[in-house]
Amino acid sequence: MANFAKPSVPQFSVDVYQNAYLPDGGRDVDAIVTVTATGGGTSGATGLVGGPAGIVFLVDCSGSMNYPPAKMEGARAATAAALDTLRDGTSFAVVAGTHTAVQVYPDHGRLAVAGPRTRAEAKAALGRLTPGGGTAIGTWLRLADALLTGEDLVIRHGILLTDGRNEHESPEALRAALDAAAGRFTCDARGVGTDWEVKEVTGIAAALLGTADIVADPAGLAADFTAVMENVMGKGVGDVTLRLWTPVGAEIAFVKQVAPSVADLTGRRADSGPRSGDYPTGSWGDESRDYHVRVRVPANAVGREMLAARVSLVLPDPAGGDARPVAQGLVRAVWTHDVAMTTAIHPQVAHYTGQAELADAIQEGLDARKSGDQDGATAKLGRAVQLAAASGNADTAKLLSKVVDVVDAAAGTVRLKAKVAEADEMTLETRSTKTVRVKR
Amino acid sequence: MDQNPQPPSHGLDACPNPDCAEPVDPRDRYCGACGHDLSASADPPAGQDRPTVPIGAPVWPEAPPRDPGSLSTATQHPGDLPGTDSGGRDLTRGGAGAPAGSGEVPVRTDGPAPARPSGETARGDGDFELAAPDPRAAVRAEPAGVPDSSGSPEPPVAAVPSATGEAGETGEAAGVAPAGTCVACRAGRVDDDGYCENCGHAQPRERDHMERALGTVAAVSDRGLRHHRNEDAFAVAETALPDGRPATVAIVCDGVSSAHRPDEASAAAARAAGALVAEALPRGTHPQQAMHEAIVAAGEAVTALVRVPGPDGTVQDPPPGGNSPACTIVGSVVADDLLVVGWVGDSRAYWVPDDRGAPAARLTEDDSWAAQMVKAGLMSEEQAYADERAHAITGWLGADAYELEPHTAAFKPDRPGVVVVCTDGLWNYAEAADALARVLPADAALRPLHAAQVLVGHALDGGGHDNITVALLPFAPPAAGAASP
Incomplete structure (x- = not known):
């Protein structure tokens, strides 16, 4: 179904923003790497994707989905709406998740190909979903993995909906399932209601390079799934990696995605050659993401210049050959005595350092609040309010204002609210990693 | 700067x-x-x-009292030349642009020049007398003494300004490691972008160290020890007057570091100015006029950079705050009995007679804050140069220059010597003319390339805080007939 006559794989470009100047003895080089993909056969262009896509819907059917029954109704409606947004020709399947995973459409461990008939059949199957049983998300992911990797697909994606904690398998079992699935397919995760565990859902999305969010009101599920599907249908190429070459003697302190949300990739490195390693970024449509890279280079004499890192994007070869780098940027280090040059922090680096601190402050503040540490929570959330205000992260500032009373945003003075709706706190925690770009 | x-x-x-x-x-x-x-x-x-304060014709060290039998007769006097300054006005009237009330402007001497009695000038008794020619002029007439023969086979009329980009004879030790191998770790291959694929070190660039020697002029430029790139540039050329007598040109430019793309500015200015002089002199343009036009052409070349795409291929608007490419310029032409200098900014030209007993002199007057302060009588030289603003320049080439006012002057030295054309990377380490004269090897006129290397070495030994560029033009008065000391 892929149309090879028209170039539909996005074109990638890499821009590096940094202050390359280091003082005598300086070693840490910070850079923001902006990766932009354009020209993918995406939003608006029908039937033109980089390659065949497969989607598996993982719908929680545990007994709790019946309390209230609106959750199950919302899940059915949302999945039906998502089926409507499937482009014709896309492979798909629907899995009912409980303490085990059951494929409800189509039968026999295959994927169906989207079309009027299969959509109608799938919707009919949704009506037969009945809540009952426990929750073991690892089993759902293993079935999705088996379904998606059984076919020759370029985009392999799961959409997971849960309403409760992963109670019927050990955290280690879920961890093992995530490790097995990582790099094999990507997955967005949604929590409906407020009885689920934020760290479980965000952990699944982070491991499988997808998004996580809360849908507190089941009535909002259909709109959310539609938005998720539009995003997935826009992907033109999957399994893209960020390749980092560093010179002899240099260490990579961290590699983080910092926009549109914070995600630490440091531990996800796979060596791809001498002095180079690949970090997974998942699938790409027309979009732009920013990465913060910190490299620790050997100190050099003033006046010397070296390459601290070469950053490139690596795409899989559609013909099955070796992966190929498509765009690259250079991170440099130049030693100078000019204090004015060495002390200047690049605005992009400063901004994203603040955004990463914002995400950490929210997480630590909420943890402190849960453990009853009122002073710690006030200090951390106050800092978060200050950072959100200073960086213009209005969405996060708004979420924070539902958890704390803001006295002085600029100074970071806040009071903890006596009563906080559970949904508001979970929303803040789930979305704490969302960042904004530098105001221009 | x-x-x-x-x-x-x-x-x-x-x-x-x-x-x-x-x-x-x-x-x-x-x-x-x-x-x-x-x-x-x-x-x-x-x-x-x-x-941008116009300085006009510089005020020269006045001549010491002349002893008819002595060699110490003053040589540097603009009034001996019926030339014009950049403004087209007669030099003998004290220079264009010199404010009307400049009679009180202090005379600037670089260090302990021979005592000069007040009120007496060299012109006091009419025509200027040429001192007896130095016997070394005869030796100088043979254009043989260039040991580093990198450029000497070039015929004098070739007039190819050696633009910086074509510096083939860079001083890098390329022969030690095989081509394409990193000079830092000796293990890695150098990638297309100029960095070692093993240790990441940037490879020496062409401009880090440049040398060029023609028969009668030599220049050396070095990145120095503190800057990460060389933003200086030079051009040297040998050409001829219409009657076939040889003429030599040296141009030195210093990119303004705080501006955008200063290295490109200096390269463009040096190339444009060198080419213009080399072309204008054979057509009969007066050397001083040629120097003036060359500075104007260099200014246009730097101004045009604003519209030239940068290395990333994009045309960038000049950043707000006036950061368009900018550089200084200083140049010298030695033609027949005439020595012409021209400049904008704080790069300098010095005159050092071969007979070191005679006074050396600075031939240019900086377009700098300190020079303005001193000239305006607001500060003493010590105060002005001790100020942190001392090196702020008040004149430069570039799109955001207020008004380009090239300064030029012409001299008829009566004895052989060497013109040292340099950036502040050198003169920061030998500011006074006699200090520079002490550093300059005695055989500078015979081995200009070697002497230029020695001067660059002097600046590097002093710390090499800036890029260093030096061009040397030996001068010998013509008609050196009778050689008597």
């Missing part, structure tokens, strides 16, 4: 207008009582903002 387009603080306590003398705020540009222009208080055309 900085660019300082702001009028500097005047450092005055009271209004210098004798009819006013009100106390003034150091930040004010004008006296609050009478409106006197404080930033140019010694210059009568008050009330005008003049960020």
